[in-house]
Amino acid sequence: MSAPTKPLILLYLGLAVSQACAIREPFRPRFEARRMVEEQLGCANVLVAEPPPNPYARDPLTQESTRLVAWGCGRVVQLRCSPYATRDGRCVEERIYESPRSDEPRATLKVLTLYHSSEGILQRERYRIAGRGEIVRPRDPNDSAFAFPIHAEPTRIQLSSDPIFRHIAHHHWTTTETRRRGNYNITEEIDHYSTTIHHYSEPGCARQLLLDAQPGATYRVVFNYRGRNQCDIVCAREVPTESGVVLLGCPGFQVL
Secondary structure, eight states: OOOOOSOOOOOOEEEEOOOEEEEOOOHHHHHHHHHHHHHHHHSOEEEEEEEEEOEEEEETGGOEEHHHHHHEEEEEEEEEOOOOSSEEEEEOOOOOOOOOOOTEEEEEEEEEESSOOOOOOEEEEEEEETEEEEEEEOOTOOOOOEEEEEEEEEEEEEEEEEEEEEEEEEEEEEEEEEEEEEEEOOOEEEEEEEEEEEEEEOOOOOEEEEEEOOTOOOOEEEEEEEEEEEEEEEEEEEEEEEEEEEEEOOTTEOOO
């Protein structure tokens, strides 16, 4: 059975689980994903597994979800499922960036995000390449550039960075327990305590650019993050010379 590399369907899967008191119970993402994908595809031979680590999918919010891949009847779907859910739990299709094949013309893009301001405990960076998927990664602690191949063609890219925050909730509940002590039954109240940690992101800043990428060319894009709704992009092309690499303007570059 052959499976295409591009997901062919978009799934919004409602997942319901039981809830006891104020503590959310984890469901079995693989079982639920398999059942829902079988229903959507009308296929009884769906397999579900955890995909291997992907350099383009290093989401700092992965502790809040589980990545799965489901395939069957000639189709393959990348999914992101909530590992905890009440009545709104769901799986959605995840479009991970698909780089050019070895036989396709390609260029190289180097993205450097410079932070002039930041908030929260971390920044979540995303590079959306139109029609090719998305790269998600945490802010590099060394503020280094991230390089990846792109198709040699006019390419629309959205760069964004969002702050991540941490919410800590303390839970307290009581239960009763009856025990036999001598000739009497004694009922006692027992206190229980737990702590849950939830990470979430809020909108930071995003900009789109259009780059006319040429075969074999290398481009440097600097994304300046200055705060919420305050960011800008500059672009330069690396041109090798006898005395070293010279940076020139990017032909066909536009900020949209």
